[in-house]
Amino acid sequence: MTAPSIVILTGAGISAESGLGTFRDEGGLWAQHRIEDVATPEGFARNPQLVVDFYNARRAQAAEASPNAAHRALAQLQAEHAGSVTLVTQNVDDLHEKGGxxxxxxxxxxxxxxxxxxxxxxxxxxxxxxxxxxxxxCAGPTARPDIVWFGEIPYHMERIERTLANADVFVAIGTSGNVYPAAGFVQMARHVGAETIEMNLEPGENVGLFDDVRPGKASETVPNWVAEILAG
Incomplete structure (x- = not known):
């Protein structure tokens, strides 16, 4: 039997346990700014210093963060699963890479x-x-953070859609289910008959589209699921 092809989408919830705040966290970096001011092309055009300072702060915070058990488990899955494992993240930190x-x-x-x-x-x-x-x-004075802001097209969409078209299993981890196009990935996976799994502290807005819902901390649910997959 051929090992299943797995596509995994991760969101802010998987990094929250490593100390990186989500949009909803009170007192975090996002709580101090309006999204329109720091995460849109228009905001950058109005006040580039504010935007650069904001991402400098996020970069410094991410540089100090360490991967958690969920990041390490996904790295283990990539290394040991006999089938393909495509890891897509909405996060701009490098905790997946730090995790292996x-x-x-x-x-x-x-x-x-x-x-x-x-x-x-x-x-x-x-x-x-x-x-x-x-x-x-090109020597142009036009550097900016390499971040996809609201209103811009996410990167690598053709590759992501190709992998979803061939997925046997789709897993969403720590993502709210309300930011498109990522929120639509579960529908693409269901369209080709993939099993769909959500792992989240709280149900995402599209939770009804998942076959299996596993609530709880990513650092607990993800390693448990990976162990199941690798055990066959």
Whole structure:
């Protein structure tokens, strides 16, 4: 019997246990700003210093964070499962990579990457970016955080849709189910007959589309599920 092809989507909930706040956390970085001001192209055009400072703070916070048991379990699954395991994340931190995963699709960009708004060249972001930083490729003073802001098209959508079209199992971990296009992945997976599983502290808005719902901390539910898969 062929090992199942697994597609996994992770959201902010998997990183929350490593100390990185979600949109809803009171007192966190997101609570101090309006999304329109720090996570849209228009916000960047109005006040680039505010946006750069915001992502510098997020980058510094992420650099100090350590992966938790859920990140490590998914890395183990990628390494040991006989079938394909595609790991897609809405998160912009690098905790999956720190946890040992080697192929992570960052659909919303990455804090540790800088992007040139002129030529689209990418390079490793310094811990503290500055406004008007020069691009090392075209020398234009148009560097920005390599983050997909609201109103922009997520990265790698063609690759993600191809893997979903061939999925036997789709798992959503720590994601709210209300941000598209990621919230629609479960429907794509169901369309091809994949088993669908949600692991979340609280049910996502699209919880009714999942065959199996496993509430609880990702650091507990994910390792337990991975152990089941690897045990056959």
């Amino acid at each position: 995963s080697t192929d992570v699709i960052h659909m919303h960009g990455a804090l540790n990457s800088a992007l040139c708004a002129t030529c689209e060249h990418r390079w490793p972001a310094p811990l503290a970016m500055s406004v008007g930083q020069d691009c090392p490729n």
